[in-house]
Amino acid sequence: MSTEKALNTVRTRIPDASAKVGLILGSGLSALADSVAGAAIDYSDLPGFPRAGVSGHAPQLTIGQLEGVEVAVLGGREHYYEHGRADAMRVPLEVLQALGVETLVLTNACGSFRPDIPPGDLMLISDHINYAGLSPLIGEVTDQRFVNMTEAYDAALRADLKNAADAEDIPLTEGVYSWWPGPMFETPAEIRALKALGADAVGMSTVPEVILARFLGLKCAAISVVTNMAAGLGNEHISHEHTKASAPIGAAKLERILLRALRKGL
Ligand code: HPA
Numbered sequence: 001m002s003t004e005k006a007l008n009t010v011r012t013r014i015p016d017a018s019a020k021v022g023l024i025l026g027s028g029l030s031a032l033a034d035s036v037a038g039a040a041i042d043y044s045d046l047p048g049f050p051r052a053g054v055s056g057h058a059p060q061l062t063i064g065q066l067e068g069v070e071v072a073v074l075g076g077r078e079h080y081y082e083h084g085r086a087d088a089m090r091v092p093l094e095v096l097q098a099l100g101v102e103t104l105v106l107t108n109a110c111g112s113f114r115p116d117i118p119p120g121d122l123m124l125i126s127d128h129i130n131y132a133g134l135s136p137l138i139g140e141v142t143d144q145r146f147v148n149m150t151e152a153y154d155a156a157l158r159a160d161l162k163n164a165a166d167a168e169d170i171p172l173t174e175g176v177y178s179w180w181p182g183p184m185f186e187t188p189a190e191i192r193a194l195k196a197l198g199a200d201a202v203g204m205s206t207v208p209e210v211i212l213a214r215f216l217g218l219k220c221a222a223i224s225v226v227t228n229m230a231a232g233l234g235n236e237h238i239s240h241e242h243t244k245a246s247a248p249i250g251a252a253k254l255e256r257i258l259l260r261a262l263r264k265g266l
Pocket of ligand 1: 053073109110111185186202203204227228229230231238245
C-alpha cells in the first residue's frame with residue numbers, strides 16, 4: 001500500500017521523523033516551508049503523493065521544527081480537477097497521521113463574495129459547503145466512513161488562530177467556504193447561487209482534505225487567502241496567473257498568524 005511505502009521512505013530518510021501539527025500550503029503560499037528547521041523530501045520520491053502538480057505549488061514534504069513545534073508541511077496539494085479523484089490527498093494525510101500529527105492547518109486561495117473580506121485579506125473557515133457533491137471516502141468500507149462533519153473546523157483551534165491574528169493586528173473574519181470542483185472558474189450566476197446557499201467564498205480545494213482528515217481523526221482549521229472577488233463581484237480578470245500573483249500578499253499575513261499561533265502552542 002502506498003501509505004506504508006511512503007512512510008518507509010520518510011523513516012529511512014528522516015529516522016526520527018515525527019510531528020504534532022500538519023500544514024497544507026496552497027497556491028503561492030508555500031514559502032513557509034522554507035522556515036522549517038528540518039529535512040524535506042520531494043513528492044516524486046514518495047509513492048501516493050501528488051505527481052503532476054499545479055504551477056505555484058512546491059511539491060515537497062518538510063518535517064522539522066517551526067517555532068518550537070514539530071511540524072510536517074505538505075508544500076502543495078493535488079486537486080480533484082487534475083484527474084477526477086476526490087481522494088487524491090489520502091496517502092499524504094495518512095502519512096501525516098502515522099507521524100503523529102493530531103492537528104491539521106490547511107491554507108488555500110479563494111474568491112470572496114464579501115466586500116468586507118476583500119482581495120489580500122484572510123478568511124478563517126468556520127464551516128464549508130461541499131457544493132461539488134463529491135466525497136473522498138467513496139469506496140471506503142469501514143463504518144468510519146460515516147464521518148461526523150458537525151464541528152469539522154475545530155472551535156478551539158479557530159479561537160487560537162483568531163487570537164494570534166488579533167495580536168498581530170491582522171483582520172481575520174470567519175466565513176463559509178464552498179468547494180467548486182474546477183478547473184474552470186465559476187460564472188457570475190453560479191456565484192450568486194453559491195452565495196444564496198450561504199457561502200462567503202469559493203475555492204477548488206480543502207473540502208475533500210478536511211473530510212479525509214476528520215475521517216482520520218485529525219482536528220482541523222483552515223485559512224483562505226482571498227486573491228480576488230468572485231466572478232461578477234469585482235473588476236479583476238479572474239485567472240490562475242492572478243491567483244498566483246495575488247496569493248503572496250495575503251500569504252505574508254497568514255505566515256505571521258501561523259507562526260504566532262505555533263509559538264503560543266497551537
Ligand atoms: N474561484 C475558485 N477558486 C479560486 C478563486 C475563485 O474565484 N480564486 C482563487 N481560487
